Amino acid sequence: VNKLVLIAGGSTLVYACLAWTMAVLPGIELSRVPPGPGVQPLTVLQSEGREVYVASGCSYCHTQQVRPLNQDKVFGRPSAEGDFTYQTPELLGSERTGPDLTNIGMRQPSSVWQYIHLYNPRAVVPESIMPSFNWMFHVVDRAPAGVTPVPLPKAYTPAHGVVVPSHEAEALIAYLASLKQMPVSEAEAASAPASASPAAPVGGYDAAKGAALFTANCSACHQASGEGLPGAFPSLKGDAVVNKDDATKHIEVVLNGLHDAKVGGVVYASPMPPFAGVLSDAEVADIIDYERSSWGNHGKAVIAAQVAAERGKAK
Amino acid sequence: MQTDVTARHSSLADGDNHSLSSVFCAYTATATLWLLFATGVGLLIAYKFGAPEFGSGAWLTFGRLRPIHTNATFYGFASIALVGLGYYIAARSSGAKLYSATLAWIGLVFFNLAALLGTIALDLGYNDGNLEYREWPWWIRLIFLAALVVTAWNLICTVARRSNEDIYLSNWYIIGGTLWTCIIAVVGVVPWYQYGLGQVAVSGFYMHNAVGMWFTPLALGTIYYTLPKLLNRPIYSYALGIFAFWTNLVFYPIIGAHHFLFSPLPWWFQTIAIVFSVAMLVPVWGGSSNFLLTMRGRTGDMMHSYPLMFIFVGVMSYLIGSTQGTLEAFRSLQEVWHLTNFTVGHSHMTMYGIIAFAIWGGVYALLPLATGKQAGQLGMALHFWMALVGCFIYVMSLSIGGTIQGLDWMHGLPFIQSVVDMQGYYVWRGVGGSLMFLSHIVFGWNVWRMCYGPTAAISPLESLRAEETVA
Numbered sequence: 001v002n003k004l005v006l007i008a009g010g011s012t013l014v015y016a017c018l019a020w021t022m023a024v025l026p027g028i029e030l031s032r033v034p035p036g037p038g039v040q041p042l043t044v045l046q047s048e049g050r051e052v053y054v055a056s057g058c059s060y061c062h063t064q065q066v067r068p069l070n071q072d073k074v075f076g077r078p079s080a081e082g083d084f085t086y087q088t089p090e091l092l093g094s095e096r097t098g099p100d101l102t103n104i105g106m107r108q109p110s111s112v113w114q115y116i117h118l119y120n121p122r123a124v125v126p127e128s129i130m131p132s133f134n135w136m137f138h139v140v141d142r143a144p145a146g147v148t149p150v151p152l153p154k155a156y157t158p159a160h161g162v163v164v165p166s167h168e169a170e171a172l173i174a175y176l177a178s179l180k181q182m183p184v185s186e187a188e189a190a191s192a193p194a195s196a197s198p199a200a201p202v203g204g205y206d207a208a209k210g211a212a213l214f215t216a217n218c219s220a221c222h223q224a225s226g227e228g229l230p231g232a233f234p235s236l237k238g239d240a241v242v243n244k245d246d247a248t249k250h251i252e253v254v255l256n257g258l259h260d261a262k263v264g265g266v267v268y269a270s271p272m273p274p275f276a277g278v279l280s281d282a283e284v285a286d287i288i289d290y291e292r293s294s295w296g297n298h299g300k301a302v303i304a305a306q307v308a309a310e311r312g313k314a315k
Numbered sequence: 316m317q318t319d320v321t322a323r324h325s326s327l328a329d330g331d332n333h334s335l336s337s338v339f340c341a342y343t344a345t346a347t348l349w350l351l352f353a354t355g356v357g358l359l360i361a362y363k364f365g366a367p368e369f370g371s372g373a374w375l376t377f378g379r380l381r382p383i384h385t386n387a388t389f390y391g392f393a394s395i396a397l398v399g400l401g402y403y404i405a406a407r408s409s410g411a412k413l414y415s416a417t418l419a420w421i422g423l424v425f426f427n428l429a430a431l432l433g434t435i436a437l438d439l440g441y442n443d444g445n446l447e448y449r450e451w452p453w454w455i456r457l458i459f460l461a462a463l464v465v466t467a468w469n470l471i472c473t474v475a476r477r478s479n480e481d482i483y484l485s486n487w488y489i490i491g492g493t494l495w496t497c498i499i500a501v502v503g504v505v506p507w508y509q510y511g512l513g514q515v516a517v518s519g520f521y522m523h524n525a526v527g528m529w530f531t532p533l534a535l536g537t538i539y540y541t542l543p544k545l546l547n548r549p550i551y552s553y554a555l556g557i558f559a560f561w562t563n564l565v566f567y568p569i570i571g572a573h574h575f576l577f578s579p580l581p582w583w584f585q586t587i588a589i590v591f592s593v594a595m596l597v598p599v600w601g602g603s604s605n606f607l608l609t610m611r612g613r614t615g616d617m618m619h620s621y622p623l624m625f626i627f628v629g630v631m632s633y634l635i636g637s638t639q640g641t642l643e644a645f646r647s648l649q650e651v652w653h654l655t656n657f658t659v660g661h662s663h664m665t666m667y668g669i670i671a672f673a674i675w676g677g678v679y680a681l682l683p684l685a686t687g688k689q690a691g692q693l694g695m696a697l698h699f700w701m702a703l704v705g706c707f708i709y710v711m712s713l714s715i716g717g718t719i720q721g722l723d724w725m726h727g728l729p730f731i732q733s734v735v736d737m738q739g740y741y742v743w744r745g746v747g748g749s750l751m752f753l754s755h756i757v758f759g760w761n762v763w764r765m766c767y768g769p770t771a772a773i774s775p776l777e778s779l780r781a782e783e784t785v786a
Contacts, residue, residue, distance in 0.1 A: 004475055007487050011564055012494045015528070018568035023502050023520035026584060031513030055440030057378020063654055067577035071724040081579045084511035089444025092515055092578060094522075096654035097364075099730045121367075127735050129367045131377050216729035 036082025038182030042175070049175025052168050054089065056133070062101045063093035064179070074216065074278075076103035076181045083181070098130055105180040107278075110270035112232050113221055114173045115150045115165055123156045124220055124229070136169035148269070151231040205301055210290030213283055217275065218291075226295040233270060234263040237295040245300045247288065251310040254284050281307040331412035335403060336685040338419045340766040342399025343678055345427055347755075347762045349391025350671075352434075354752050357384045361748045364741040374438055382450040383437045388666065389448060389525070390459060391430035396674045397533035398422065398466050401489040403681055404540045405470050408485055409477035418469040425462035429455050446514070447522040449503045460500040467493040484556045485540040491564070492532030499524045515575055516584070523571035526666070532563075534673035535602060535633075538626055541680045542609055545623050546616065551608035555601055563598035566591045573644040576653060592644035595637065603634035621695035625676030628703060632668025636661065651725065656737065657717025664710045667751070672702070675758065682765045690761035698757040705750030708743055716740025 042050060053059070064087075068078035079102060084090060108114065113124060119137055121128035141161045143149045149162035157163070165173070215224070221233040228235040236242050241249050257274035260267060275284065281304040288307075292299030360380045362369050373379070406413045413419060433451035436442075442450050449456060470493060474486050503521045543550050550556060572580055572588035607630060610617075617623045639661055642648055652658065675698070683689050716737050723733040 003480070003482055004471065007482060008471055008490050008494060011487075011491045011561075012498070014564055015491075015495045015568060016498055018565070019498050019502050019520070019524075022569050022571065023517050024508060026516040026581075027509045027513040029513065030516050030580070031508060031510040033512050054442050054445050055379075056373075056376060057381055057442060057445060059445040060378055060381045065575075065578050067653075069577060069650060071727065074727075074730070079579050081512055084515065084579070086511065088510045088514055089446055090511060090514045090518060091445060092518075092575065093445075094447060094574065094654065094658065095656075097656075097734075125731065127731050129364055129734060131363065131367050132371060133376070134371070135373050212727075212729055215731065 030081075033081045033085060035085035036080055036182060036184060039082055039085060041086045042178060045171050045174045046178045047175075049171035049173070049178075050091075052136075052172040053091070053175055056172075058101075059091040059093040061093075061095060061097035061130070062099065063096045064100065064102045065092040066100060066102050066181075072100070075100040076106070077184065080184050082184075098128075101176065101179055103179060103181045105177045107273060108220065109177065109273050110221065110233075111173050111177060112151060112270045114176055115169065116152055116229070116232065117220075118165075118169060118173065119150055119152060119163060120156050123153050124223075126224075133169070136166050136172070137163050138166055139163055151229065153229050205289040205293075206286055207290065207293075209283075210286035213279070213287045214290050217279070218287065221270070221272075226291070226297075231266070232268070234261060234266070234268055236291050237297065239263065239297075242291050242297050243299045247292075247300065247302045247306065248310065250288055250292075250299070251284065251302060251307050254279075254288060255307070255311055276311060281305075281311065332685075334416040335406055335413050338413065338416055338423075339399050339403045339682060339685045341420075341423055342395050342402070343682060343762055344766055345423065346392050346394075346396035346399065346674075347759050349387055349395065349430060350755050351759055353384055353387035353392055354748075354755050356380050356387065358745075358748050358752045360384060361741070361745045365738065365745060373440070379438055379440065379442075382442060382445070382447075383434050385448060386433055386437065386450060387430060389530070390426070390433065390451075393530050393666070393670050393674065395423070395426050395430075396678070397530065397537065397670075398426070398493075400537050400674065400677045400681065401466075401470060401493070401533055402473070403685060404485050404536065404677075405473045405489060408483040408540055409474050409479075411473055411476035411478065414469050414472035414476065418465050422462045422465040422469065425458055425465065429459040429462060432458070446518050448525045449521055453504050453506070456500060456504050460497060460504070463493060463497050463500060467497060483540070484550070484553060484560070485536040487557070487560055488532040488536030488539065491560070492529055492536070495532075495564075496525070496529040499528060512579060515578065516572065516580060519574045519580070519588075520568070520571035522574060524568055527567050530666070530670045534629065534670050537673050537677040538606060538629060541622070541677045542606060542626055545620060545626070545680050546609065546613055548609065548613075551605050551611075555605045559598040559601040559605065562594075562601070566594045566598065570595065570644070573649075576644075576646060576649045589644050589646065592641050596641055599633065599637040599641075603630055606630040606633075621692070621699050622676050622680035624699055625672050625679060629669050629672035629676055632664055632672060636665040636668055639664065651721035652717060653721075655717035655720040656713045656740070657721065660710045660713030660717060663706065663713070667702075667706050668710070675699075675702075678762070678765075682762075686765055688765050688768050688770055690764050694757055694761045694764070698754045698761060701750045701754035701757070705747045705752075705754060707747070709747030709751065712740045712743035712747060716744075 064079075066072045066075045066077065066079045072078070083102075117124050117128075117130075118133045120132045120134060121130040122132075137150065139158045139161045143162050143164050147164050149164055152163060222228050222236050223233075226235065226237040241253065244250070253272065255274060255276040258272040260269070261272065262268075279287070284307045285302050285304045289301045291297065292301060359370055359375070360377055363377050367377075402413060402419055429451070433455045436452050436455060437450060441452050443452055443456075444450070451459070467490065470486075470490050474482060474490065499521060502517065503525070509517045539550060539556060569591040570588045572584050573592050576585050576589075578585075606626075610623075610627065610630075617627055643652055643658075643661060679690060679695060716739075719736050719740075720733045723736055724730075
């Protein structure tokens with residue numbers, strides 16, 4: 001029996017000590033990390049939404065950790081210790097089949113887009129392989145007072161009636177909207193990627209880059225066709241601002257975003273996010289030039305210096 | 316001491332043999348049902364990557380089925396199958412009868428109950444936080460813990476009855492693995508010390524240890540018993556096996572944080588995990604060379620013995636898959652592969668290549684000895700080749716696709732490009748997965764024959780050997 005005690009008991013004791021050192025102690029210690037500046041607990045509706053997120057297993061495809069690596073810059077600043085104080089269960093995830101959501105509330109502030117995308121992701125991103133969550137919506141004859149039906153594109157509307165989100169969907173979208181990174185320090189809040197931006201390519205506009213940047217940042221709403229979605233996101237094709245020779249307004253909108261935009265007599269409820277903090281001057285110029293030379297548009301091209309000047313005005 | 320370990324059970328009474336054999340059969344049969352269920356679900360979700368609308372609605376949505384697939388594979392199939400093998404090996408290698416068949420049956424009920432309730436809970440959306448491999452609601456994980464405790468106690472008491480002073484190496488791994496996993500389960504389930512980033516540290520530990528300190532030791536224990544038995548020769552070096560046991564025990568629990576490289580976990584914590592991931596080469600290469608040296612000069616026998624082929628694939632996967640795991644832990648490579656499908660390829664090379672193949676080798680070698688019934692050569696051949704080829708296609712497609720995915724990100728392409736680029740590889744993954752699933756149906760048939768089929772008329776090589784050994 002002694003040998004059995006030695007092997008079973010001894011190894012278990014060793015293991016218990018290691019588990020204590022490598023799991024329990026770090027767990028206790030890191031649970032005490034104070035919240036970072038501006039990091040707040042969720043509201044009731046947002047935490048309900050977080051529960052829907054967990055129940056639906058969103059974090060099996062979407063991470064919530066931005067690594068201090070170049071390829072993660074599109075998702076926000078690197079995650080900091082203090083970001084996770086109120087995040088139990090943690091949802092860092094281990095796979096990025098879909099994009100990281102750490103900062104999605106900032107990157108995609110439009111709840112209209114989120115509803116359309118949740119109902120059927122392919123309605124706004126044709127190549128998406130995310131499942132439809134249409135079971136979180138109701139089809140009703142007429143939307144109840146105060147509820148806006150989801151403005152689905154024609155191909156995705158039900159035969160009869162309109163689509164309205166359930167409480168589950170509302171909570172989930174409220175949670176996604178709450179996912180905003182707070183600046184870690186004042187210095188970071190003030191700094192724009194412009195300072196680190198590469199020089200504009202000689203000869204001006206880089207068409208391939210412009211197309212890629214448009215796909216990464218703009219086409220989710222304005223669509224690859226540039227036509228947007230009727231009633232939800234304005235078209236850039238033939239748009240007055242995009243085709244106007246004076247590009248000031250165009251640059252301003254890309255840099256600072258837009259609220260309650262009125263385009264061609266239609267008011268759009270979805271806000272457009274500002275890109276000043278995400279894109280460099282050269283990148284903004286590439287996107288604008290892509291928009292001004294695609295889908296039959298004939299706007300005058302801009303250069304990075306014009307963007308820099310506009311950015312300077314905003315400060 | 317180990318030379319005669321496989322020849323110790325002739326003195327047991329028929330009744331004891333019968334009760335051990337029914338326990339072994341029941342564990343293997345229910346594990347096989349879980350295998351079919353879990354991999355059927357796996358196949359369904361593999362198809363969803365190509366056809367996202369295939370199988371719609373809340374109950375069939377990817378995010379609910381994915382944890383059902385992983386948990387049912389881990390805690391339904393692999394756990395139950397390995398415990399069944401563990402009981403048989405503990406009793407036989409100790410020349411003792413099972414301490415308590417009743418406890419074994421109680422454990423079996425608990426294991427199955429936990430897996431069943433866990434599956435239902437996950438499908439209804441009761442997911443304990445998407446924390447990998449501890450997604451079942453906490454009270455269901457306590458049922459699983461109860462099953463572990465019962466199993467550990469039963470195994471220890473069985474080995475305590477051994478007829479020899481020495482404890483055969485397999486039992487070190489089997490009893491050790493079961494006891495350590497009780498600790499893992501407690502660490503995972505107690506909530507009061509893990510919040511926010513603290514929980515991230517615990518998750519790294521848990522998801523890694525639940526695999527490598529539970530399935531790996533029991534699979535190694537199975538190989539340490541089955542291989543000498545099939546070859547009728549002792550393990551190459553008993554001392555090397557013990558060395559691998561202790562180094563594995565000390566190094567492995569430290570490396571969990573390599574699942575969260577580049578995260579806000581402290582830098583030193585991540586670095587220690589990388590250093591010990593390299594140190595893991597010691598027990599891995601020690602263990603696999605021990606197995607390969609035991610097989611030396613006997614490759615010809617593999618052509619005649621499918622159990623041996625299964626074990627051989629398990630050993631090679633252990634060598635290759637674990638070495639790959641060490642490489643993946645380096646920051647430079649993790650930068651490419653982390654969060655991509657490469658990781659999914661790796662987890663299948665290890666859980667499937669090592670654990671499932673070791674289980675199958677063990678079952679094909681030992682179950683006929685317990686029941687006196689054989690699986691047909693054709694059945695084993697179909698199972699082996701479909702599983703091997705399927706797993707190869709699966710792992711290769713996700714390894715190549717995952718690398719492309721990571722490079723897409725590094726080159727700053729729009730994210731959706733990485734989704735588009737994966738499409739072809741997802742299709743190939745589905746092809747591999749289909750073959751794997753088909754092989755499991757054949758395995759189910761084989762298990763039926765070994766447990767409840769007609770008494771064997773044929774005597775393939777391995778049963779001849781077994782009879783010689785007994786004599």
